[in-house]
Each structure stands twice: as C-alpha cells, then as structure tokens.
Amino acid sequence: MRILIADDEMMSRKLLQKTLERAGYEVIAVENGRLAADQLFPADGPRLALLDWVMPGLDGPGVCREVRKRKEQSYVYMVLLTSKESKEDVVAGLESGADDFLTKPFDSEELKARLRTGLRILNLEDRPRRGTREDAIPGHP
Amino acid sequence: MPQAMIDLPELLARVENDRELMRELLLIFKEEFPQRLQALRDGVASMNAERVAAEAHALKGMLSNLAAGPAANAAARLEQLGRNQELSEFQEACASFENIGKELLLQLDVCIAEVCVDEDSHRR
Numbered sequence: 001m002r003i004l005i006a007d008d009e010m011m012s013r014k015l016l017q018k019t020l021e022r023a024g025y026e027v028i029a030v031e032n033g034r035l036a037a038d039q040l041f042p043a044d045g046p047r048l049a050l051l052d053w054v055m056p057g058l059d060g061p062g063v064c065r066e067v068r069k070r071k072e073q074s075y076v077y078m079v080l081l082t083s084k085e086s087k088e089d090v091v092a093g094l095e096s097g098a099d100d101f102l103t104k105p106f107d108s109e110e111l112k113a114r115l116r117t118g119l120r121i122l123n124l125e126d127r128p129r130r131g132t133r134e135d136a137i138p139g140h141p
Numbered sequence: 142m143p144q145a146m147i148d149l150p151e152l153l154a155r156v157e158n159d160r161e162l163m164r165e166l167l168l169i170f171k172e173e174f175p176q177r178l179q180a181l182r183d184g185v186a187s188m189n190a191e192r193v194a195a196e197a198h199a200l201k202g203m204l205s206n207l208a209a210g211p212a213a214n215a216a217a218r219l220e221q222l223g224r225n226q227e228l229s230e231f232q233e234a235c236a237s238f239e240n241i242g243k244e245l246l247l248q249l250d251v252c253i254a255e256v257c258v259d260e261d262s263h264r265r
Contacts, residue, residue: 009199011169011206015155018162054198083202105205108157 001119004045005029006036006063007052007081012104016050019108025115033058037066043073048118050102050111053082053093061096068097075125077118081106144211146245147252151208164256170207171249177203178242181219185235193231194223212241 003025007013010031017027028046030036033055039045040063049067051060058066060080067076080093080101093101099121100114156162177200184192197220204213215238222230 009202009206010173011166011203014165014169015162015206018159019157022157022159054195083198083205104202105155105208108155 001048002026002028002046003048003050003115004036004039005050006031006033006055006060007050008032008055009052012052012081016106016111019111020115023112023115032056033060033063036063040067040076041070041073045073045076047074047076047122048115049076049078050115051078051080051098053080061093061098064093064097075122077122079114079118143244143248146209146211146241146248148208148210149252155206155208160256164253166207167249167253167256170203171246171253173203174200174242174246178239181235181238184223185231188228188231190223190226190228192223194220197223209245212238212245215241 001024003020005013005016005020005027007016007029008031013029013031017029020027025048028039030039033051034057036049036051037058040049049063051063053060060082064078064080067073067078077100078098080096080098081104082089082093082101083104090101099118102111102114152163152166153160156166177196181193181196181200183189184196197216201213201216201220204216215234219231219234219238222234
C-alpha cells in the first residue's frame, strides 16, 4: 500500500519513512503541503496520507480541505500529525476533513495501528454497495 | 554527573532498535540544530513573538523525536511565551534553552561515537 508523508522537518520525515517502510508500506515523502496536495489529487495517487499540521505555505488542515473539495476521486484517508493537543485544535483538524490525528512524538505501534484502521475503512469504501434505501434499518437514515 | 539530555532507551524504542537510523537522526540533528538555534536567537533579538513561537515549535519537534526531554521542555516554554507574546521573558528563556542546548550537543557527540562503535562491533 502506498502512503504519503508530508512533513517539513527532516528528522520527522526520516523517522516516519523508515518506520512505515519496515511495516511494508511504499512511502512517498514530501516536505510541504503544496507538494502533498499535488500527490493526492491524481486518481491514482496514494490513498493514505500522514500530514504534519504545521508546514510552511499550505498546512495539514489546508491539504485536507483541498483534497475533500475534489469529490470525483477515490476516498483518501488522512491523518494529521500534531503537537497541538487542545480540544479546539482536535475539532478544527477533524473539521478540515482529516479522519484521525496523532500526537507527536508518535509511538510507532500506535501509528501502525491507526493506519490499519485507515486501511479497513478504505477496504469498506471500496466494497460494492449492497444495501439500498429499501433495506435500510427502520429508524436509521 | 551531568543530567542525561537524551533518553537513550526511549530513542532506541522510537527507532525500533535500528542503530543506523539512530545515527542518521543524530547527524541530521547536529547539522540542523545550529541553524534553527540562530533563527530562534534572531527572533528573540528582534522581539518577534510569532517567529519565536514558530522556531521554538520546530525545535521542540526535533528534540522530541530525539527523546531529548529537558531541551524539548525548554523549547516548549519558549513556544508558549511566543504565543502569549510575553516578550519580557524571551531573553531569560532563550539563555536557559541555549545552556541546555550546549550540554545536549556535548552528549550528542558521545552518543554518535557510541553508536558508531556499536555498529562496527555488530558488523564484525
């Protein structure tokens, strides 16, 4: 599975890249949000992304907003990396279109577990939809 | 005995015991730290709170990745002072950070030397 890493800090990028390559991911690493968005826009781009919150130019939430605007592409599962911890920050991050967030410095096992969650969601997203409005559970929209 | 500036067991856990990666991270830090520190000094000298917060934030991230707790905490304090625009505290907090940074760099050199020796012995 291909995964995009966007972080302007070289140590962080290197650490993430090695950790994920060891876990079997094919890693594309970029150093800013603009390059991240360019990688994620094409239909055949990576569908998993780890985005640092604070980057020069386009930040992590900015990348999420731009990617979510493009409704025609396959779903991209995006995780924000942040040292911001307040509830307001978490809410702002998730409302930008991120699926999850991870606090830096990250724990490698937690990182891999969260990405496995992302993979499960992408697998569900790719399944042919079987249910219709007629067989929906009553009372559940 | 000086306080340990790098928590080696934590750093090793962070790199999943990959000593080559650990060496690379230490070398990247050694190269980047002086530039980042100078940018922080410039921010403090010009009393530019936004720049102090941004540079301290970047330093905090690097130091946390290195499991360098005391220096990361000192950077976090500077970041907070920058965000709160507490200009009168900048000089003292920056001096304190620089003192910790000096000790960290000394210990870093020892760490790099030790990792290189360990790698050589693993190769044999």
